[in-house]
Amino acid sequence: MILHSSCSNGTFYDTHLTVNDPACAVSLYSENTLYYSFQAPDPVSNARPKIKITASVGEASGNMFSSTDTTYGTMTCPCFDFRGISRNGNLLSYTLTLSEDKLAPADNASLTLEWSGIISTASEGICSVTVEISGFGNELDGKNTCYLYKSLAATEICYFTASPASACPGEPVTLEWKVINVNAGYILPGGYNIFAGGVQSSSSCVVPMPFDSNSFFLYASGSSQSVYKEVKVFTPSPVINLLLEGRSASWECHYASRYELAENGVYSKIEPADSRILRDDTTSIAIRCTGDPVSEEEIRLVLPGTNITFNKYIHGYSNHKVIGISWKIPDGRMAVVKIWDTACYTVSSLPEGNWEYAYDSKINVTAELIIDPGTPQSLDFRL
Structure with a gap:
C-alpha cells in the first residue's frame, strides 16, 4: 500500500522507506528512491529559487539514518542543480538551486525531484523530513515537515537461473542468482554455500x-524471514541408435548417465558411442541407457539376423511420466505381448505396435514378448 504525505509546497509520492538489517553485509543492502512533486517556481525579483531538504541521523527511532550509515543518496530535478549535502550535528541538509544555464520551467508546471541511492539501517518506525522552499514566489515559500514510515526490507531472491535449459545427469550447469537482505544462503542439491566465494x-x-x-533450489534467510526459489532444468529421455551388420554392432546413445550392453542377457558398462564384434554364441543383444531423475531407462533388444526388436522405456513429459514398450517382428510370424506388474495380462497380439501407461515408481514392471507361441520356433523375451 502506498501512503502519501503532503506539504503545502509539495508531495512525496510514496512515504514508505525500507531499512536494512545491520547484520547483513553492506553489499546485500537494498536501496530506496523517493520522489517529491512540487509546483515550478515563479521567482520574485532578485531571488534564486532554492529547495532544502533536511533529514536526521542517530539511533532514535525518529531518525532517517543510523550513525553507521554513509550512503545518504543524491538528488536530481529538472531545471535545478544539486549542490550536495552538508551536515550539522545529526542533521543532513540537501540543497538544490534553480539552474542558470537551463530553460526556466513553464508557469504552473509540476516538477519531480528524485532522491535516489538511499541506504538506511535505522530502526523501524516513523521519521520526519523537513522541506524548505524559498524564492519560489506565488506564496509557496515556507518550511514544512513530512513523515516517512520505515519498515525492515524483505529478504529477497531477485533472480535464480540455470543454463543451459536442458542437461543430462553429470553435465555442467551454470547457476546464477542475485539476493538482497540475506544473512545466509545455500543451493540444493549439493549444499553449495552462495557466499563461499565472498x-x-x-x-x-x-x-x-x-x-x-x-x-535446483536456492534457500536464503534473513533476520526476520526465509525464502526460496526453484529453477528447473529439462532432462531429455534417453535415445539409442543401434546398427547391426552381420556380427558387428554399432551404437550411439544420448541423454543418459549410464550405458550398458548385454549379450545373451549379461550386461556390462559401455561408452555412449562405440562398436564391437559379437561373440559367436550371441543370440540376443540389448543396450540399456539410464538417466533422468527417476532412473528412467530405455532398453532395446535385438536378435541379430532376425529383424526382431523389443523396447522398454520410461519417458518424462511436462507434468507426468509413462512407461511403455514397443515391438516389431517380421511378417508371417506371430507375437503375444504381456505385461507383468501387480498382475499379468496380454496387451497385444499384433506383429508391431507400442503400449504406454502411467509410470509408478513403486511398481516393478516386466514386459514379455512371445514369438510364435505354441510352436517349436517359439521364442520368449522379458525386459
Missing part, C-alpha cells in the same frame, strides 16, 4: 546436473 549480492557457480533431480 559475500556479494549477485554471483554464479557451475555444478553437475544431479542424477536424482531436475530442479
Whole structure:
C-alpha cells in the first residue's frame, strides 16, 4: 500500500522507506528512491529559487539514518542543480538551486525531484523530513515537515537461473542468482554455500546436473524471514541408435548417465558411442541407457539376423511420466505381448505396435514378448 504525505509546497509520492538489517553485509543492502512533486517556481525579483531538504541521523527511532550509515543518496530535478549535502550535528541538509544555464520551467508546471541511492539501517518506525522552499514566489515559500514510515526490507531472491535449459545427469550447469537482505544462503542439491566465494549480492557457480533431480533450489534467510526459489532444468529421455551388420554392432546413445550392453542377457558398462564384434554364441543383444531423475531407462533388444526388436522405456513429459514398450517382428510370424506388474495380462497380439501407461515408481514392471507361441520356433523375451 502506498501512503502519501503532503506539504503545502509539495508531495512525496510514496512515504514508505525500507531499512536494512545491520547484520547483513553492506553489499546485500537494498536501496530506496523517493520522489517529491512540487509546483515550478515563479521567482520574485532578485531571488534564486532554492529547495532544502533536511533529514536526521542517530539511533532514535525518529531518525532517517543510523550513525553507521554513509550512503545518504543524491538528488536530481529538472531545471535545478544539486549542490550536495552538508551536515550539522545529526542533521543532513540537501540543497538544490534553480539552474542558470537551463530553460526556466513553464508557469504552473509540476516538477519531480528524485532522491535516489538511499541506504538506511535505522530502526523501524516513523521519521520526519523537513522541506524548505524559498524564492519560489506565488506564496509557496515556507518550511514544512513530512513523515516517512520505515519498515525492515524483505529478504529477497531477485533472480535464480540455470543454463543451459536442458542437461543430462553429470553435465555442467551454470547457476546464477542475485539476493538482497540475506544473512545466509545455500543451493540444493549439493549444499553449495552462495557466499563461499565472498559475500556479494549477485554471483554464479557451475555444478553437475544431479542424477536424482531436475530442479535446483536456492534457500536464503534473513533476520526476520526465509525464502526460496526453484529453477528447473529439462532432462531429455534417453535415445539409442543401434546398427547391426552381420556380427558387428554399432551404437550411439544420448541423454543418459549410464550405458550398458548385454549379450545373451549379461550386461556390462559401455561408452555412449562405440562398436564391437559379437561373440559367436550371441543370440540376443540389448543396450540399456539410464538417466533422468527417476532412473528412467530405455532398453532395446535385438536378435541379430532376425529383424526382431523389443523396447522398454520410461519417458518424462511436462507434468507426468509413462512407461511403455514397443515391438516389431517380421511378417508371417506371430507375437503375444504381456505385461507383468501387480498382475499379468496380454496387451497385444499384433506383429508391431507400442503400449504406454502411467509410470509408478513403486511398481516393478516386466514386459514379455512371445514369438510364435505354441510352436517349436517359439521364442520368449522379458525386459
